[in-house]
Amino acid sequence: MQLFYHPDLDKSVSQFSFSAEESRHIVKVLRKGIGDVVHITNGKGYLFEAKIIIAAPKRCIAEVISTLKKHPDRHRLHLVVAPTKMNDRYEYFLEKATEIGVHEITPILCEHSERKVLKMERMQRVILAAMKQSQQYFLPKLNEAIAFAEYIALPKKGHLYIAHCDEGEKSDLKRRVPADNEVTVLIGPEGDFSPKEIATARENGFIPVSLGPHRLRTETAAIVACTTVALINNS
Secondary structure: OOEEEOOOOOOOOOEEEOOHHHHHHHHHHOOOOOOOEEEEEOOEOEEEEEEEEEEEOOEEEEEEEEEEEOOOOOOEEEEEEOOOOOHHHHHHHHHHHHHHOOOEEEEEEOOOOOOOOOOHHHHHHHHHHHHHHOOOOEOOEEOOOEEHHHHHOOOOOOEEEEEOOOOOOOEEHHHHOOOOOEEEEEEOOOOOOOHHHHHHHHHOOOEEEEOOOOOOOHHHHHHHHHHHHHHHHHO
């Protein structure tokens, strides 16, 4: 099934037009014509089945013929991950985490972060493409980058964890995460969190956790954390 995205669709809409980019893809690339059926999500849990009534490369118009509402997951995973030095590594994390089932992502700028400027529009496109490719109906929320000190001062809820490589007592994430709950996991940059950041996180309720016996890259650690939470909730 080829899945398209239209953020403005809801169950009250009976007829709509695709963007110029999507219209061209549908008509010119996929060779869809009048009467063909396409599938669309609004990224908010809905799947729409629609029939093309006007097949123009610049303005493809469709009529909704069925609507399906998917219930949200009972758990919610928020990954707060420092940017990697190379953009492509962070984009790889965004893609894979979306496919696996992350719900919210916040880039966090730490003392050891080497990259401070992010291409948010490009990152959003990566997440959107991964959602469509993996045929999901909820678009993960991507927050603006935020400094560690600002983030840690924000109100939070659910179970809070920080994965770091520093010495000290740590629990295995897979043994701490409860199913059907809200979970936040902090992942640091290539140079890890500073000792001060780790101490501050602990003072604010974050439990230190291990993601396994090996030292992982930032993007790998984030994917492992995402997979761990997904397996606990899908077992």
